Amino acid sequence: MEFSIPALPDPDPSTVPLGGTPVQTTGRFIVVFARGADAKATLARTAGVGTVADSRDFTAQAVDFSQTDGSDAVWFDALGVAVVTAEPAQLGALRTAEAGEDAIISVSPELIHHILDGDYLQGYRDGVSDLAGRLGAVERPAGSGALAAAAANPPFADNAQFTWGLQATGVSTSPQSGAGIKVAVLDTGFDVGHPDFVGRSVTTQSFVAGETVQDGHGHGTHCIGTSCGSKAPESGPRYGVAYGASIYAGKVLGDSGSGSDGGIIAGINWAVENGCHVISMSLGADVASVHPPYTVVGQRALDAGSLIVAAAGNNADRRVGNFGFVGTPANSPFIMAVGALDQKLDMAYFSARTLAGTRGGQVDIAGPGYQVYSSWLMPTRYKTISGTSMATPHVAGVAALWAELTGYRGRDLWATLAQDSQRLLQPSVDVGGGLVLAPQ
């Protein structure tokens, strides 16, 4: 698309950053409007912006700038964005409207961009930061992971109010509860008599022949606690992420801790048929290849709006240089594999590394998985254990919070978790996109 660049105003000396190349602006402003807003009316009413060229008037919506010189603004209809030539008073009016009205989301100077070239890039970045600081950074949408300031720095520790894992992931300060979201935990079942879950919506089903859903091991109760535990447990700190979610406890592992594909796939089938938005599976086998049923099962679950998260595996011992590998079903391409971090946000010593050379074999994300306090069988009530099994329900619970906030399901929900995770210095083969973060 060819267009002519109008004569540039001299760069405003106040925008020259220290030691950097000045950021150049055109003197125009980019105004972002909310979906459905009547932009032309808003521009006219708030800032007296008269003539607006409309992208829809051009063939294939390709705006020809040689024809827009006489206009005060150009409106890009598909994007909901206008480029506005504004006097200072008009700019002031637009910014005031931005603060008060629903129609305008942001007002930013139109920047001049260049091809990236060595030192210029450094100066450009410094300049943009400086300019953004002076003019006010663009508002980020609610819920996005601007968490660096909010979260405390590692090392984390359980305190009277929250387990360390809830603090590190920002769950402790998240407004979401997982209300309206169904979380299935496929594991050793659930202690249905645990006092911390009184009044919760709990649906149970056993897929282990000859055994009821009542948890005879503890592992399942611990994982349900982490993913969906109460906002206010009977005693001790809060240990659960999605305290408002509906719990679907599927027993696919016997009280002895063992299970097989038949029961697990039946559990997934049940969860998907019941509309569960998130399926948490803290189980795996040390098989260094993709097990074919889970490729199809994972895909069909995503198609139905269910996101499956599974433990990467505990077969590493990093203390002696063994990095392990992601086994099945986590190594399946359409199942999210979760690695385990400790309180310093270092890798837990047992956390399995990406299975190399295998599509789907990567660790996708990481969660708190070391010395995790959660519910256990009565009368023991609570227990602190470690594992990628513990990291997985953190991710499942946080997925429920994002699902509640955004309405996203399946692949969109996966993308949201990946986008908003906290990037770490650990290699991606160990942490994928990083530490899972809750909406703020």
Added chain:
Amino acid sequence: MTRVTVTVDDAHRRSISTLARSLADKGMQVDRVMETMGCITGSIPSGTATAVATTLRNVPGVLSVDPDVAYRVAPPDSDVQ
């Protein structure tokens, strides 16, 4: 008996019950028929498992026949689970 999972292609998911009957006719002891996931689980005689699995794979609509993997979580008193 060797436990197996038969994965069914999208085109045959709707008629999965019919497909399950074919599998049963060919020697599979069918346990569960799951239309949503498109999987049929059950078992085949261990002695002739390879031959039976091959026969099942050749049934139209079958994507794969895979022996069950065993899963186990560590004992309840383990630090790492």
